[in-house]
Amino acid sequence: MLKPCLFLLVLYLSVNSVLAKSNAPCTHCPIVETVKDASLFDANIYYRDSYRALSAGPQKLKHAIHKDINREFHTLKYKEVWSVLSYSDEEPNNRENIRLIYKNTSISKQHNGTGKFSRNQDYWNREHIWPKSHGFPKRSQQGYTDVHHIKPADVSLNTQRSDNDFFNGGMPIKEAPWNKKYKSQSFEPHNGVKGDIARMIFYMDVMYENGSHHDMPDLQVVTHHDTARSKIQDGVGQIGDLCTLLQWHFADPVDSFEINRNTVIYTFQANRNPFIDHPEWVTLLYKADCD
Structure with missing residues (x-):
């Protein structure tokens, strides 16, 4: 028979375990603690080196x-990415749902494709906008779990996009014809998410430079859309097409959903996408390559 104090301890742990599961943001998702208070963010401190280098040229x-x-x-x-996406991509008018990037609809946060649901084509999973096969195939690599380039996507549409480069044109995808795909070479998403x-x-291109992370290659956005898959030992990972992406950046400006997403990720990951905070920096870094 349990002593009263031990019984209370067991009861306390059991109740808190149930509460933790009930407060989980999605199915089988862990509770993730924030590491930053967004209300204390100071751009002058965070971007101190960037502000000093604004007139120093693109490379500096x-x-x-x-x-x-x-x-x-x-x-x-990687399992924490599920949870962070449940907050960062929450549907503004429905806190129980998450917004899908390609399908452009919302779905219950609890319908994430994990465990036995991983093959359910109508659930959502974690789409790497910069494909894992283009530079970071291992979960231990930092880019694999960097939420700034991971979005909730319909499972079947994630498969449709595969690891294609981004470019204009192709055939409408039957399930979501506002997206297009050209053979196995390129993918064009709908207008609302192109920017x-x-x-x-652009964030990934700047975040992961040559030699900056012990097991990450130099990620490069290039001016063509037939980039190859790469291995860790290659030391480089590429994706295109730069000039198409530049056009998309201008055609689809930063909106409130993107701004909120950037802030939420900052609270969990302690860094920000600079091209959401300062979209004008895209011109300074990339426009000359497409003139």
């Missing part, structure tokens, strides 16, 4: 931005 500015957004980066576990995708790609 890129290096300065890279330094600023890496300074306090907090690496998440979001461009800014995620």
Whole structure:
């Protein structure tokens, strides 16, 4: 027979275990603690090196931005990405739902494709906008769990996009014809997320530079859309098409959903996408390559 104090301890732990599960943001998702208070964010402190380098030219500015957004980066576990996405991509008018990037609809947060639900084509999963096969195939690599380029996507549409580059044109996808795909070469998302995708790609290009992370390659956004898959030992990961992404950035400006997402991720990951905070920096870094 349990002693009264031991019984209360067991009861306390049991109740708290149930509460933790009931407060989980999605199915089988862990509770993730925040590491930053968004209300205390000071752009002058966070972007101090970037502001000093604004007139120093593209390469020095890129290096300065890279330094600023890496300074306090907090690496998440891959299972924690489920939870963070449940907050960062929450449907503004329905806190029980999450917004899907390609399908452009919302779905219950609890319908995430984990465990026995991983093959349910109508559930949502974690779409890497910069494909894992283009530079970071291992979960231990930082880019694999960097939420700034991971979005909730319908399972079947995630498969449809595969690891294609981004470019205009192709055939409408039957399930969501506002997206297009050209053979196995390129993918064009719907207009409402083109700018979001461009800014995620630009973020990854600046975040992961040559030699900056022990097992991450130099990620490069290039001016063609037939980039190859890469291995860790290649030391580089590429995706295109830069000039198409630049057009998408201008055509689909930063909106309130993207701003909120950037702030939420900052509270969990301790860094920000600089091209959401300062979309004008895209011009300074990339426009000359597409003139």
